[in-house]
Amino acid sequence: MGLANIEKLVIKYKNGTTSLEEESILRNYFTGESVAAHLQEYVPMFTYFTFIKKESFNKNVQLKIEKPRNKNRKFLTVAASIVLLLTSVFFIKKENDRYQAKKQFAQVTKGLKLLSIQLKKGEIAIANVYSNQNN
Amino acid sequence: MNESDFLKVISPFKDKVFRLAKRLLVSIEEAEDATQEVFFKLWKNKEKISDYKNIEAFAMTMTKNFCYDRLKSKQAGNLTLVHTNYKGKETPLEKSIEYKDAVNIVHSLIEQLPEMQKIIIQLRDVEQYEFEEICELVSMKPIAVRVALSRARKTVRNALTKQQNYGVS
Numbered sequence: 001m002g003l004a005n006i007e008k009l010v011i012k013y014k015n016g017t018t019s020l021e022e023e024s025i026l027r028n029y030f031t032g033e034s035v036a037a038h039l040q041e042y043v044p045m046f047t048y049f050t051f052i053k054k055e056s057f058n059k060n061v062q063l064k065i066e067k068p069r070n071k072n073r074k075f076l077t078v079a080a081s082i083v084l085l086l087t088s089v090f091f092i093k094k095e096n097d098r099y100q101a102k103k104q105f106a107q108v109t110k111g112l113k114l115l116s117i118q119l120k121k122g123e124i125a126i127a128n129v130y131s132n133q134n135n
Numbered sequence: 136m137n138e139s140d141f142l143k144v145i146s147p148f149k150d151k152v153f154r155l156a157k158r159l160l161v162s163i164e165e166a167e168d169a170t171q172e173v174f175f176k177l178w179k180n181k182e183k184i185s186d187y188k189n190i191e192a193f194a195m196t197m198t199k200n201f202c203y204d205r206l207k208s209k210q211a212g213n214l215t216l217v218h219t220n221y222k223g224k225e226t227p228l229e230k231s232i233e234y235k236d237a238v239n240i241v242h243s244l245i246e247q248l249p250e251m252q253k254i255i256i257q258l259r260d261v262e263q264y265e266f267e268e269i270c271e272l273v274s275m276k277p278i279a280v281r282v283a284l285s286r287a288r289k290t291v292r293n294a295l296t297k298q299q300n301y302g303v304s
Binding site for chain 1: 142153262295
C-alpha cells in the first residue's frame with residue numbers, strides 16, 4: 001500500500017472513523033520494517049497494541065470458591081453454638097443439682113420433724129408417768 | 136450446562152476479560168481477582184446463560200461494571216491520598232520518560248486517560264471489537280464512542296510526537 005493511502009488512513013484513524021480492516025492495514029504497516037519518518041510516533045502505539053494483546057489470564061477459573069470471609073463466619077457460628085450449648089448444659093446441671101439438694105434437704109427436714117414429734121410424745125408420756133407417781 | 140461446558144464457553148474471551156480488568160484496575164492481582172469474580176458470578180447465573188445473545192459481550196459489560204465499582208470504593212477509601220494524586224498529575228511526562236521501552240511509554244500514556252477512553256481504546260485498538268459491540272458494552276451512542284476513541288488516540292499520539300521532537304527517550 002502506498003504512503004499516500006497510509007496517510008489518508010492515519011487521518012481517518014485519528015478521527016476514529018477507520019474500519020477494523022483499515023486498522024489492520026495500519027497495524028501491519030506500523031509493525032513492519034519501513035515506516036515513513038514523519039509517522040514514526042505511530043510505531044510504539046501499534047507495537048504496544050499487538051504486544052499487550054498477548055497478555056493472558058494464567059490462573060484456572062475457580063467455580064467453587066468459598067470466600068474466606070464466609071468460611072470464617074461459618075466457623076464462628078459453629079463455635080458460638082457450641083459455646084451456647086455448653087453453657088446451657090452447665091446451667092441446667094447446676095439448676096438440677098440445686099433442685100436435688102433442695103429435695104434432699106426437705107426430706108431430711110421432714111424426717112427430723114417426725115423424729116422431734118415422736119420425741120415430744122415420749123417426753124410428754126414420761127412427764128405424765130412422773131406426775132402420776134408423785135400424786 | 137456443566138463445569139467443563141462452561142469453561143469451554145468462556146475460554147475464547149477470558150483473556151479479554153482479564154485485560155480489560157487490568158486496564159482499569161492496573162494491578163495484576165486485582166485484575167485476576169476481578170476476572171475470577173466475574174466468571175464466578177456468570178457461573179452462578181448459568182441457567183440464564185442461554186438467554187443471553189452474546190455471552191462474551193455480557194461478560195465484558197459485567198467486567199466493566201465490576202471494575203467501576205471497585206474503583207469507586209477505592210476512591211472513597213483513598214480520599215486522604217490527594218497529595219500523592221496531585222504529585223502524580225504533576226509529572227506524568229517525566230515519569231513516562233523514565234521508561235525506555237516504547238511499550239511502557241504507551242502503557243503509561245493510556246493509564247493517564249479518563250476511564251471511559253481507556254475502556255474504549257482497549258476494546259477497539261487492542262481487542263478489535265466492532266463499533267456496535269462497543270456501543271452496547273459501554274451503553275453509549277456511536278458518535279460518542281468515536282469521539283472518545285479519537286480523543287484517546289490523539290492524546291497518546293501527541294504525547295509520543297512531543298517526546299520524539301524533544302529528542303527524549
